[in-house]
Amino acid sequence: MNTVFKLRINVRGDLLNKGFWDSYNVWDLHGEVLVRVDDEVEDDSIEEDNITDMIHDACGFMNVEDNTNSSEGNEEPNVHATKFYKLLENDHTELYPGCTKVSKLSFVVKLLHLKCLNHWSNKSMDELLIFFKEVLPKGSFVPKSFYEAPKVLRDLGLGYTKIDACQNDCIHDYVNVQSCPKYGKSRWKSEGHKGKKVAHKVLRHFTIKPRLQRLYMAKETAKKMRWHKEENIDDDVLRHPSDSIEWKSFNERHPTFSTKLRNVRLGLASDGFQPYGNMSSNHSPKCPGNDIDVYLQPMIKELKELWDGVETYDAHLKSNFLMCVALLWTINDFLAYGNLSGWSTKGKLAFPCCHKDTQSVSLRNKLCYMGHRRFLPINHPWHRNRVLFDGKVEMGAAPCPLTGDEALMQLQDLGNVTYGEVQK
Structure with missing residues (x-):
């Protein structure tokens, strides 16, 4: 009756055991009075943190703990997959001998979480880690500095790549300082274009490839990624994107791509900031407009790489394969359409x-x-x-x-x- 607060997992259990209330028929403009029942309400803070589940949720899959390859004929996971499975083992590695409450992985995750919540500087983090090294037993897995801590999350595929751009929406890569169309080439980070003080922006590019590879590195989701080909019924009912005209038309134009059932189709959803909806937002309401094409370059470069294929480990079949990816849909409002299409x-x-x-x-x-x-x-x-x-x-x-x-x-x-x- 929408009157009790419960955890999602408990609500799911209630629905499976009891189902919906038979006489419940209020579908909109709910008139129920919200009452908190003390013996029914559960506090999320009481539940013990599970870092592995958190990572699974962030990556969109479950059940990756059993990925041994002892049977004959099974391929060993590729370098990328092996690295990921090894990192998940860190959740079962004690921070120091005898520590049962905090694992090597959970320590880093919680520490970075506290840094973000409390706005700690990098210097204060370095000093805190040095202090931990001094007081914790010898052999502890405490990072030596803040620089080493985020490496754990980057290896899990939860990080991002920083790409610098000047105020004129001109992207600069890591090695070569590109020429700005307005100010020319210079060491712009320290001096600005042609010695002028020019503000710079930082683009956070969240890579697509590791997140797609994660889907195949879990047995359950790896199997479900084949559903559209192995279990879907073609009966003119739209129950999956594979039933759409766009999907079928794409298959006809690219038969080589469509015959490989583990290839992936993507939809790209884009939206802009609403400058009037939340005036307290920390984001600048200034939109790059048509210059959005500059900031799409890293994504387009990655999509081209994914179209050619990337080596991926299939935990369900215990084999490596070449996963190819196509961008099939773009989803946006009419204003964003103008900036993205030209x-x-x-x-x-x-x-x-x-x-x-x-x-x-x-x-x-x-x-x-x-x-x-x-x-x-x-x-x-x-x-x-x-x-x-x-x-x-x-x-x-x-x-x-x-x-x-x-x-x-x-x-x-x-x-x-x-x-x-x-x-x-």
């Missing part, structure tokens, strides 16, 4: 589906988009109805959307495009 979603030709055939009328300082009747069947009575619309008969046909090849031909006419603020 088609302006403002002005007289705002609608990509109508492109150059968009019908718009200027009403003072606003644009009104017309011509909707073109999309009705040719024999629909509204085509000739003057009263309900603008006093005109509409007998035009719906515009044909641009094909991919036609869009590329238009892009070729733009010539060389430079990333960043120097070009509209």
Whole structure:
């Protein structure tokens, strides 16, 4: 009756054992009065932390503890998988001999958590770790410095890559200082472009590859990754993305990719900050706009690598294979569509589906988009109805959307495009 607070695992157990209340029929605008029952309420803080479960949840899988390869014919996990399994063993490694409450892995995770919550500086962390080294027994697995602590999470695939960019949305890599279109080449980190003081930004790029590989490094999820090919029923019912027209059309165009059932299709969802929704946000409301293409470069580079394939260990079949990945969908609102696609979603030709055939009328300082009747069947009575619309008969046909090849031909006419603020 939505009146008791419980942990999710306990709610799941209640539903499996008892099911839903038979007479419950209030589906919206719930009228229940919320009452806390002391003997039913459970405190999350009482439950003992389980670092392994936390990592499993973060990576999106469970049941990776048994991954031995003792049977003949089973391949050894590749270097990446072996490294991951070894790190999970650290959760069962005592921080120091005789320590039963804290493991090597949980110590690092909790320490970094405290650092974030309390805004500790890197220097204070170094001094704290030195102190731990002095007071804990010899042979403890305490990191020597803060620099070593995040390495554990990076090896688990939970870290990110830092990429620097200047205020003009110009990305600089680690080795070579690239030329900024506006200020030229210089040691910009210390001096700024051409000696000018230029603020810089830090892009945190969360890599896709290790997270996808994790899905196959757990037996249960590795098996489920094959469901669309082995267990799905093709009965014209949309119950899985593999039943969609996009998925099937992609399979026809790329038969080599689709025949390998362990290949992965991705959907990319993007959204911007709402500057008026949360004024107390620490994020700057300034959006990069069309310069978002600069910050998408690391992701596009990784997607190209994934399309060619990366070696991955399948814990279900106990074998290594080449996992190829394709980006099948992009999901975003109309404003983000303009920045990501390059088609302006403002002005007289705002609608990509109508492109150059968009019908718009200027009403003072606003644009009104017309011509909707073109999309009705040719024999629909509204085509000739003057009263309900603008006093005109509409007998035009719906515009044909641009094909991919036609869009590329238009892009070729733009010539060389430079990333960043120097070009509209």
